[in-house]
Amino acid sequence: MRDITPEALAALTGDRSRDRLLVTPWLDGAITWPGPLPVASWSIDWNRSRQIQGQVSLTVADEDGRLAPWMVDDVLGVGGPRLTCSLLIAGVGEEVMLGRYRITDAAPAQSWRSQRTVRGFDDQGLPVVTTEPPRWTSGGTVAVKADDETWGVQAADFLAPEVVVHQGSILAEIERLTDGIVTVSVADGVTDGTVPASVAYEGGRIDALGTLVRALGAQYRMTGDGQLHIFPATPGEPVWVIAPGEDGVLIDFARSYSAADFVNTVVVEGKSPDNKPLIGVAREMFGPLRTTGPHGLVPARRQSDILDTQAKVNQAAGTYLASAIRDRAIVLPVTCLPNPALEVGDVATLSTPVGDLTGPVETMRLSGGAAGVNAMELGITVSFEQVQVIGSRLRAAGQ
The missing domain is CATH 3.30.1920 (Phage tail proteins - 2 layer sandwich fold)
Structure with a gap:
C-alpha cells in the first residue's frame, strides 16, 4: 500500500464529501503553477497487465487562457512537464501521494472574443465605446493525458542492439537500463539472479525490463513518489478488507466470466x-x-x-x-468507497455473507471532479475455486 497514517485509514469510512485531487505541475525540478491546478474532472486508472500501468486524464479549467499550451515546455506542454497527483483526505487533512506522471497529450479548447468597453450612450441612445485597441479574452478548458514514468522507458527504444553489461546481477542490469529515466527500489523477498551472456537487447527497452523482472519471479509498479518498485509476484497478505455494513466500505460487487480464460x-x-x-x-x-x-x-x-x-x-x-x-481465476469488478492507499498488486479481501474472497488488485480507478471524489472501481483477481465455494454457499443460503 501507499504511505497512509492510521488516522487517515480510519477516516476512509467517514464523510468524504470534501476530499479532493490535488495536481501540481512542474518542469525540470521547478513548480510551474502557483497552487494546485483548477481541475474540473479527472480519472486515474491503473492496470497491472499493462506495461505502462498508471494513466491520468484531466479536464483543467482555463478561464483566462494562461494554461492553454502553445510551447512544448508550457505548464501543460508535452515536452517534459510532469504532474504530481495526490488525494486530500479532508477529514484529517492528509494527502496520499498517487504518483508522478508525464504529460503525453494536451488539447486546449478555447473561445476568444474581442472586448470593447462601453463608456456611455449618446443623445440617440447609441453606445459610446472606448477608442483603445480591442482586448481579447479567452475561456475554455485543457484536456490533459499523462502516463506514469514508465512511459519514458517505453519511449527510449534501443537505438542499436546492446549486450548485457551486468551478467552477475539482474537488478544491476535493470538499474542500468532505466538509468536517467526512473529510480528503482526493490522489496524484501526479491532474490537477485544472473543474466545469460547470450542475451542481446534490441527494439523495446520496456520489453527488456519486463523480461528481466519476470526472470526474478517479480513484478513492478510505480510508487507514489515516482520510483519503479520491484516486488514478488507471489501475492502477499491482505492489506485491506472490503466489507459491507455501517462501518464497511463495500457498495457493490459483481462478477464476469470469459470462456476463453478456461x-x-x-x-x-x-x-x-x-x-x-x-x-x-x-x-x-x-x-x-x-x-x-x-x-x-x-x-x-x-x-x-x-x-x-x-x-x-x-x-x-x-x-x-x-x-x-x-491458477484459474476470474476478475471480480468491485465498486466501493475510495481508498487512495491501495495499489495494483496489493491483496484485498472481499467479505460476503457466507465467507471471504481474497486476491490481488488487478485494476483500479479513481475519479472525481469539482464536487468531490467518486466511488472507486476495482478489479480483484480471485481463484475460481474460491468463487465456486462462495457461490455454493450463497446458493444454499438462498442469497
Missing part, C-alpha cells in the same frame, strides 16, 4: 537435437471443462528450444495444464 488443452513445442519439431499435448479429461464436453477445445501454446525429447515436451504439457487448472 484453457483445457496445452500444446508444447520443442526441438530435437537434429532440429526436428517435437509436440506434446495435454488435455483436461474430466469435469465440466473437459475437452470432450460442451466447453469444447480451448488450447494454449508454449514453446521452448530446451525441450529436446518427446518425453520432455509431454511432461511440460502436463505441467503447464496442471498449472493452468490450479
Whole structure:
C-alpha cells in the first residue's frame, strides 16, 4: 500500500464529501503553477497487465487562457512537464501521494472574443465605446493525458542492439537500463539472479525490463513518489478488507466470466537435437471443462528450444495444464468507497455473507471532479475455486 497514517485509514469510512485531487505541475525540478491546478474532472486508472500501468486524464479549467499550451515546455506542454497527483483526505487533512506522471497529450479548447468597453450612450441612445485597441479574452478548458514514468522507458527504444553489461546481477542490469529515466527500489523477498551472456537487447527497452523482472519471479509498479518498485509476484497478505455494513466500505460487487480464460488443452513445442519439431499435448479429461464436453477445445501454446525429447515436451504439457487448472481465476469488478492507499498488486479481501474472497488488485480507478471524489472501481483477481465455494454457499443460503 501507499504511505497512509492510521488516522487517515480510519477516516476512509467517514464523510468524504470534501476530499479532493490535488495536481501540481512542474518542469525540470521547478513548480510551474502557483497552487494546485483548477481541475474540473479527472480519472486515474491503473492496470497491472499493462506495461505502462498508471494513466491520468484531466479536464483543467482555463478561464483566462494562461494554461492553454502553445510551447512544448508550457505548464501543460508535452515536452517534459510532469504532474504530481495526490488525494486530500479532508477529514484529517492528509494527502496520499498517487504518483508522478508525464504529460503525453494536451488539447486546449478555447473561445476568444474581442472586448470593447462601453463608456456611455449618446443623445440617440447609441453606445459610446472606448477608442483603445480591442482586448481579447479567452475561456475554455485543457484536456490533459499523462502516463506514469514508465512511459519514458517505453519511449527510449534501443537505438542499436546492446549486450548485457551486468551478467552477475539482474537488478544491476535493470538499474542500468532505466538509468536517467526512473529510480528503482526493490522489496524484501526479491532474490537477485544472473543474466545469460547470450542475451542481446534490441527494439523495446520496456520489453527488456519486463523480461528481466519476470526472470526474478517479480513484478513492478510505480510508487507514489515516482520510483519503479520491484516486488514478488507471489501475492502477499491482505492489506485491506472490503466489507459491507455501517462501518464497511463495500457498495457493490459483481462478477464476469470469459470462456476463453478456461484453457483445457496445452500444446508444447520443442526441438530435437537434429532440429526436428517435437509436440506434446495435454488435455483436461474430466469435469465440466473437459475437452470432450460442451466447453469444447480451448488450447494454449508454449514453446521452448530446451525441450529436446518427446518425453520432455509431454511432461511440460502436463505441467503447464496442471498449472493452468490450479491458477484459474476470474476478475471480480468491485465498486466501493475510495481508498487512495491501495495499489495494483496489493491483496484485498472481499467479505460476503457466507465467507471471504481474497486476491490481488488487478485494476483500479479513481475519479472525481469539482464536487468531490467518486466511488472507486476495482478489479480483484480471485481463484475460481474460491468463487465456486462462495457461490455454493450463497446458493444454499438462498442469497
